[in-house]
Amino acid sequence: MHFIMAIENDPNSSQDLENIFLGLRQRVVITKFSQTVQEYVKSSNPDIILMGLTFKDKKELEFILELRRDVITHNIPILAMIPKEDTNFITNHKKLGFTDYMVKPLAKQALLDRIHSHIEEYKFSESTKTRDNVSFVVVDRGHGRVLFQCRANLKRYVFPEFKKIFTINFLKSIHAERICFDVRVVPELGKEEVEVFERVIKIFQNQEKIIFIAGRHMGAFIEHATDDDKMLVFMAPNEYEEYVKMEELKKEEQRKKEKKEKFAKDSNKEPSVTPVQPTNLGDMKIEINPSDTIQTTASESNDTKDTNPSEEAKSSSKDSTKTDQESNQAKN
Helix, strand or coil: CCEEEEECCCHHHHHHHHHHHCCCCCEEEEECCCHHHHHHHHHHCCCEEEEECCCCCHHHHHHHHHHHHCCCCCCCCEEEEECCCCHHHHHHCCCCCCCEEEECCCCHHHHHHHHHHHHHHHHHHHHHHHHHCCCCEEEEEECCEEEEEECCCHHHHHHHHHHHHCCHHHHHHCCCCEEEEECCCCCCCCHHHHHHHHHHHHHCCCCCCEEEECHHHHHHHHHHCCCCCCEEEECCHHHHHHHHHHHHHHHHHHHHHHHHHHHHHHHCCCCCCCCCCCCCHHHCCCCCCHHHHHHHHHHHHHHHHHHCHHHHHHHHHHHHHHHHHHHHHHHC
16 A cells, blocks of 8 residues: 655545545545645655645755655655646656656546556666665764664664674774664564664663654654653654754753852852961061161161160260270379
């Protein structure tokens, strides 16, 4: 059973599509163009996309180019449903990312034939790539993240390749980075594959969470996963991006909080007082102004006379003794 995704804003054209697919053994989703639908297309990985164009909203064409840039959806056939003949579009529809086009109103059998032809060609192309591809796991690394894009049957191709990728040196080099597995294009994913993934994620011991972008395999993870603490599953890449932004924001807020607490703690500390060491007079250097020396000397002389009368008496006694000796010498 093929999965057909039809995006149509015109209500009449949308009703025509419902009538065309009524009673067919196909899984068909018909919806309007919106941001939510864009993410759903990326996560659900349809076998073909039918895109109704109005030629009035440039976001319609931007969306197709975005799908072509995505590694998961870049090969999905996209059939444009245009309201009228447009020479410019018809000439450039391949460059704009479309596989084919049809003009409304759509003829039922012609549309079904186109859908069948493009899906068969797409499936054959993908199976050929799987057989000839050297790598079934694309490793995209950057900005602190490692994304493993699983692009083939898990048991037959992907899991054996994991043994080659997850060397000791490689695991050491990514031990601090965020790990994510994108399994949207994997053809089958059931209980056995989920159990193998649970064994695989145990090798990332330093990681609190291992991320999975499951797409249409979301149900398999919900039903069979047992390690809910370690495994975190998202439907689409945008959900994963939002999660990363929130985690980075939490880390930044935590860093600010710790910085603020450290600042407050340092501010509350009593200032340290350096003890005063005893002064050693021998180490002191005193500079004296000469004019101050004279004044100080005179002052000290006066102070000496006033404060040492005993010294004056001793001096007078010495002078008297000297005079008596000189007088005796003169008599002789």
